Amino acid sequence: MPNYDLYVRTQSRRTKYPRRLNLPSVEAAHEVALRLARILVEGRSCWEGLAIAACDDFTVEAADETGQIVLTVPGRWMWAHLVQAQVRSSHNRPRA
Structure with a gap:
């Protein structure tokens, strides 16, 4: 099986x-990568130094064994996706 490294990139660091x-x-x-981005957006990260990901200005990158980036998940996209999901679920709740 191939090995992958994950990175979180912000404006100031990787x-x-x-x-x-x-x-x-x-x-x-x-x-x-999607799961990691979701955790960072939801602010549940206990990964030291990544509390900054509570904002949406980050990207999760996956690199293959040669070090080439094979995919990216932008935090801005994940943030928008989670907000839409929360709005949909709040509309589907029964009213008291």
């Missing part, structure tokens, strides 16, 4: 996720 991920495909790496 931080590598501490572990290399052994995943079956780039699609699997994409799912993990």
